[in-house]
Amino acid sequence: MNRSNAEYKKYADSHAKPSPIVANCIKAFFIGGIICTLGQLLFLVYSGLGMAENNARALVSVSLIFLAVLLTGLDLFDNIAKVGGAGTLVPITGFANAVVSPAIDTKAEGWILGVGAKLFTIAGPVILYGTLASVIYGVVYYIVTLVMGMI
Amino acid sequence: MGKKTLRFENAPVIFSSASVVGKKEKEGPLSDYFDMHDPSDKFGLKTFEQAESEMQRTALNLALSKAKARPEDIEAVFAGDLMNQCTGSSYGLASFGIPYFGLYGACSTAAEGLMLSAMTVDRGVFLTAAAVSSSHNSSAERQFRFPLEYGSQRPPTAQWTATAAAAFLIGRKEDGRKGCAAITEALPGRIVDKGITDANNMGAAMAPAAADTLLRYFIDEGHLPSDFDLIVTGDLGHEGHSICKELLSSEGLELGDIFSDCGIMLYDAKKQDTHSGGSGCGCSASVTAGYIMKGFADGKFKNVLLIGTGALMSPSSVQQGLSIAGIGHLVHLTSVS
Amino acid sequence: MEIFTGLLKAFVVGGLLCVIAQILIDKTKLTPARILVTYVVAGVALTGLGVYQPLVDFAGAGATVPLTGFGYTLAKGVEKAVTETGLLGAITGGLTATAAGITAAMTFGFIASVVFPSRPK
DSSP states (O other), X not given: OOOXXXXXXXXXXXXXXXXXXXXHHHHHHHHHHXXXXXXXXXXXXXXXXXXXXXXXXXXXXXXXXXXXXXXXXXXXXXXXXXXXXXXXXXXXHHHHHHHHHHHHHXXXXXXXXXXXXXXXXXHHHHHHHHHHHHXXXXXXXXXXHHHHHHO | OOOSOEEOTTOOXXXXXXXXXXHHHHTSTTGGGOSEXXXXXXXXXXXXXXXXXHHHHHXXXXXXXHTTOOGGGOOOEEEEOSSGGGHHHHHHHGGGOOOEEEEOOGGGHHHHHHHXXXXXXXXXXXXXXXXXXXXXXXXXXXXXXXXXXXXXXXXTXXXXXXXXXXXXXXXXXXXXXXXXXXXXXXXOOOOBOOOOOOTTOHHHHHHHHHHHHHHIIIIXXXXXXXXXXXXXXXXXXXXXXXXXXXXXXXXXXXXXXXEEEHHHHHSOHHHHOOTTOEESHHHHHHHIIIIIHXXXXXXXXXXXXXXXXXXXXXXXXXXXXXXXXXXXEEEEEXXXX | OHHHHHHHHHHHHHHHHHXXXXXXXXXXXXXXXXXXXXXXXXXXXXXXXXXXXXXXXXXTHHHHSBHHHHHHHHHHHHHHHHHHHTTHHHHHHHHHHHHHHHHXXXXXXXXXXXXXXXXXX
16 A cells, blocks of 8 residues: 555556457457458459549448448447457548547537537547648658759 | 544434446346336437436435335435536436535445435434435446447456446434444545556556555454455456455455455456446445345345445546546445344 | 459458557557557658558558558658649648548448437447
């Protein structure tokens, strides 16, 4: 009881049953792998239908997002994610789930400040920092190409 | 100063109690002890927040009807829940017209309400008082963690907020009868902060507070664990309870097999995927109103010690990285002969 | 056969990107939102450094479906827009290229909120 806070924190951390990391990684590998394989399969189908590579990739994203949104609405996604962990989080399905799950939840608070605002609770930071990084990269890319052009 | 256990010479009694739970709690090991449940968790209402208020209203109504009492017979109600500004309690109890005190003690709210009821009834401030508390898994998840359908993994130390509410009616000794429990002692908790910042390990944050109160009671004041049939914390969960045991052992206090935890008792950890066990204002409240009060009625319990443990944090304090303080309120229940 | 190896590559690379995140979650207690942000920003950075394009060429959807791929799309979009319109492209390129994903998520998300009820766990 007379431990310092730092000592107690260390003790509590060592006491805590660790997450089953190996099992989690295996599950994440398979579930994440399967989602990406499905993406590749869809890509082949869309390309086969004569779509340009960029458009086919975009439609793959749209398809996987649709699937994740549907599974979330049917109350199934969180059960898959409980097993899959990062396997469902990291693919675009995790992004879609992060958009739709607060939207479903916050209907009670209204369409504007409920659904409208909370839709971005988790996805907002992803869009913000992703876009920000791309703007910084764009400026760097512009300067680099300018300098390269002068040489 | 402030270290002494309060002794209630007039031994106020809990003359009625009732519990209302959700689906998961009804499927747990204590299923038979609860008065009412709703498999949809919504109790006929549109939102989970409203459902939580309805659970409080139902629990108090049931407790009143069991005692054939009317709201006018109760002079004060001490109530709390987990939602912002205690709205679960204020909306749930508005229609009764009973003078109302809103509490926030997180999982310790039931013990805090019992303690305040006993204090006021013992000193004759009120002739009768009620202690009501609730939590709802869905309203708490929304407020403290993630949206309900959000896919995430809970670490093994995470606790599961119970969907449960309970009401207790406390009156003078004369209101009691054989099979009731009297509140004979109480030891208010102190805020103990040992620097835990992980909201997924509230058990570790609360364990030192529970240990602090238990050590003050048993070591400083010399009470004997052998005088009790059950010493129960509410709700440290598996993780926190085991830490609490170790903390007590290191100070030379062994409570043995009679030492348990409401969060451990409420769910079947293996089958119900509740990880470290139950938590929330409704957890220790419903276990006490259901299981423990039944034990007194059956003559199984003569003396029970309830240590309501609360994690005193908010979503903002967690996001700001502040550590989570805990509190442990002790209430001594004795059978009425 | 070529199709099969393509699928296998997507499976393995996609799976491994998920495993890295799983280790981060379990070892560092990073919240899922932080993982997502980290992955997108990492995707932009790795594409800028020229590391990610070879991975996309190798694994296809195994590299584009994980959120690092979202960052890859942002970066590629910016490159294209800067080449075409100069500095203004740094502002327009990212969201133009990722418009499909973001708009789909918002649209489907909104429709789902209309259609599906909120359920207890």
